[in-house]
Amino acid sequence: MNMSDAENVLVRIRVNGELREATVEARTLLVEFLREHLNLTGTHIGCDTTYCGACTVILNGRTVKTCTMFAPMADGGEITTVEGLSKNGELHPIQEAFAECHGLQCGFCTPGLLLSTMHLLQKTRKPTDKQIRKAIAGNTCRCTGYQNVFKAIRAAATRMEKP
């Protein structure tokens, strides 16, 4: 890395299929990199303490909390944010399921929940209730009481199974 020794680091990440880069202070959190430097404000900052999961994205195939990662640590990686879920103006089946089942109210936690659901369904096509509970244990929702989130995840699993 040619910028090593510096407090400012060039970070290149493929975000939602597009190569993006910016030179940032090393202490820049990944969530801030996405929001402030790439203008992708769909990834939310909730607690900023590794608890709530509103800042969840998929990095190299796995969910991470972007408030607990410095941007340079993700250099060279591939990220999916909530902005990358819909294609050509069509909602992703997971988004459709959340809308239909009222799996959200205020919507603040929703980007994180959508990506945790995506991560679950990529690994487990027919998750059990227990697997669903475990998959979203790191995503806090203060509105729904989770029941409709559950329904949405089950519905999303069914939708994604269909060819």
Add this chain to the structure above:
Amino acid sequence: MEFIVYAAPFSYHRVASVQEAIKLLQELGEEARVIAGGQSLIPLMKMRMARPSALVDINFITGLREIKRQNGELRFGALARHADIENSEVAAAIPIVHDCAAGIADVQVRNQGTIGGSLAEADPSGDWGTALLTLETSLRCMGPKGERTVALEDFIKDAYTTVLAHDELVTEVIAKMPPKGSGGAHLAFKRSAPVYPTLSVAAHLTLEGKDTCKDARIALGCVGLTALRAKEAEAALRGKTLNEKTVRAAAEAARETAEPQSDMRGSAEYKRVLLAAMVKRAIGVAARRAHGERVEAEHEYVGR
């Protein structure tokens, strides 16, 4: 621009090999720190409880993430993520290793946090110390003078303090397979998934015949400056028949070993009561597993 919590400024250094990391750590001096998954270090830096002048990022070193079984040992590369261990069939050969990994925080943290980093951080509420103290565990450490292997008991000195020199790092965690007739349990009690446990208990028993306890190892987490071996509790079981009386004696002894602090997770008194119950439960699960029974045992929290 919204409010966000920043770490103090630091210089960032990415390395491709352990040797390179050691060299850089020597050059950068004592204020430099190694960063692996960052799930303990980054929150500490954001709270400014840690202010390293430089971070040496070892995540890009290849070959430090393997999980393998050989010569009666499970060997974990220091960068093996908790999720790698949770999902590893190899690691499942020791059930408490799987149970510990699968219960740490939540999916996102398990995807990022590492076994080597967790042990090197030596957070008194960390999960691995408790689980691995019930096994014969050692850590391979590499520094400028070469390599050394340190038993886990000797590795953690105090809260957030290990025997590692500032220019030394953990490369591998090695746990010996327990003998035949053994069974273990790692139980942790927490209010919700992402938080540190209120307390945790790990037990490993080796049984002979129906219920004679040939050997016992019990460790307690979050109730001291480090994970603690409950040696009096072990002595209360060793050579005895497992029954209500001996198990109660072990739980009482563990209560005495514990040094819980009153905090937001509960009063010291509450924690002692909880601890005794968890020790009994852990011994029960360990004994059933030692008899070959399949028992699910995991971190306990509301909504699981």
